[in-house]
Amino acid sequence: MVGLSEGEKHFIRGGIAQDLRADGRRRLQFRSVSVETGVIPQANGSARVRLGATEVIASVKAELGKPSILHPDKGKVSIFVDCSPTAAPMFEGRGSEELSTELSVALQRCLLGGKSGAGAVIDLSSLIVVDGKVCWDLYIDGLVISSDGNLLDALASAIKVALSDTGIPKVNVSLSAATDEEPEVDVSDEEFVQFDTSSVPVIVTLTKVGKDYIVDATSEEESQMSSAVSVSVNRHGKICGLTKRGGAGLDPSVIFDMISVAKHVSQQFLSLLDSEIASAEAAE
Amino acid sequence: MSHARSARGEREELRRHLAVDSDWPRADGRSFHDCRPAFMQTGPTTAASGSAYAEFGKTKVIVSVFGPRESKKAMMYSDTGRLNCNVSYTTFATAIRGQGVDNKEYSAMLHKALEGAVMLHTFPKTTVDVFALVLESGGSDLPIIISCASLALADAGIMMYDLVTSVSVSCFGKNIIIDPTSDEEAWQDGSLMVAYMPSRKEITQLTLTGEWSDGKITNAVELCMDACSKLCDILRERLKDPSSLASE
């Protein structure tokens, strides 16, 4: 996919070893982030995030649905990712399916928490309208428009921004006397409820090239990786999910070291993202 | 309806015990840090180059390995071999017919857990196919598939750096429970899976969901690695002496 000559490969690896990457960044430095909210007016919330040449859109749509029997007091959230062929010709047709599933699963793992609903990014019980009968189904869709590495981090931050942009319509339930009947639900057009998104984590992917780890790898750098660890960390420094990519085995101590580095980096990235969200909201 | 409610009440009760108490007999009588008895056998399918069967409690998995053989698809020349993994569920694997759990990503996860262990350069231009079939799903499916697949690969005589074994843990409140059953998985607050090469002391795959603190991760990973080493010993026994029945 990325055609690199031996010289180029050597240059990238050498640069990383000397803490000066091909685009002039340090190892633990992100590319410039730009954030835009409300890009899809039809959705309840949406955002576009650019990380260097990587560009993704996330949209959040809320629909009324029925809660599952297992968890009658909780709403449902689902995450899907699609890679547009505009990002790379190899995503044509079914070519994107493998990567899309991998990204969707990684995001689900990092954002939805355990099966009991603990550790999910949004309080799932806040999505309930009538206990056991009506709840909000949140559909989070990610779309990769332009790809230059580090898709997972970009998608996760786009979802975070989109969620902070999301307004769920206020619902008035007219309680009918008979409990078996379907409750009548009146969806308001004007009033919206916002989520508490302060606990939504960001994902930081540390890519191991040679002996060192880098953040926010470009696709050229990703082609040189031996393995990568994506850690999702929330504001309180708790780890909400972790995925390892790449086949090479890692020493346990290296993994623990990577986790602590990722935790450190994530706090900087979180505050950077928060200030971007604030300025994006102010611009609207 | 009332039956369902009382069942749910019971489950809530059990869940509370699992989350709060320091040790409490689980539904199948194990303590928190006990694995289910493992039964493993090589060679159930004769047509394959290598195969293995694993049974951990209710979970039953069969893995067949074919190859190294010529790559089917007209693909580009490659000086390393290819590892092709596929995980499927029988229609009767789960309680509700044909309603498999979210297993779409299992094939990719199995591939990622194994590729670091297989010496791909020893069979250039060819493919090794690993087909895993879950006969019955009873919790911790993926870790068992991974361990069983590495036994099948060894049985097929594919060169590997080390055997890969895998164990998962579930997190309930402050407690960590090893080798969860599917009931326990349905109620867990978080989970962690480790695929490990015990002799090389390398982790090939690590996934984590739910909210975890640093210390807890360290504990859980060490617990898993310990269990992986034990499981690996069973696998080795099994390979050395296929006639004896190995179970923990």
Added chain:
Amino acid sequence: MRQLKGEIGVVAKADGSALFEMGNTRVIAAVYGPREVQNKGQQVNSKEALVRCEYRMAEFSTGDRRRKPKGDRRSTEISLVIRQTMEASILTHLMPRSQIDIFVQVLQADGGTRSACINAATLALADAGIPMRDIVTSCSAGYLCSTPLLDLNYIEDSAGGPDVTVGILAKMDKVTLLQMDAKLPMDTFENVMELAIEGCKAIANYIREVLLENTKRLECQRG
């Protein structure tokens, strides 16, 4: 005609790319190529370039969200329409034994996606520097309540009236695409088509402006 907006170079890694908006309809087109033919089996005529096209709609592009399988009939049909329309203007004989991929992604659908895709593809092809006979532009027109309407949005489109989509080579005054559903009397059809062609010409003027501005910007950057 709704508000138009064109932007060039939105996908960094593509050889040429463009964003095109017609009111609320918003599409992105990316062009890769000319490059080596990836699948030799698809090459029919080695003296001409192979043009390929894929049309895809984002999950969130429509009002009601439903998951559609990839490559459903509608997408396949539109891919084909776009391919044939663009092929008519690309000078394929100048690039033998190569292929050009056009990918269009609909971000928001509000009627006239076909037209918007063709316009976006034209901009992207021009950005990629692919030799073309002329700019292809497209616009739709309909006939509702005995008045011809230009550039239908989703609500007007779903009202059930006839919908004529026209694609023209702007300078050469040639029609490369003509599609209509429902029925129209002959004389009204001529009026509606006339209107659509006028729309196409207006779009062509706009696209030319965008391209000119982009060239000026590039010139500035060079110094």
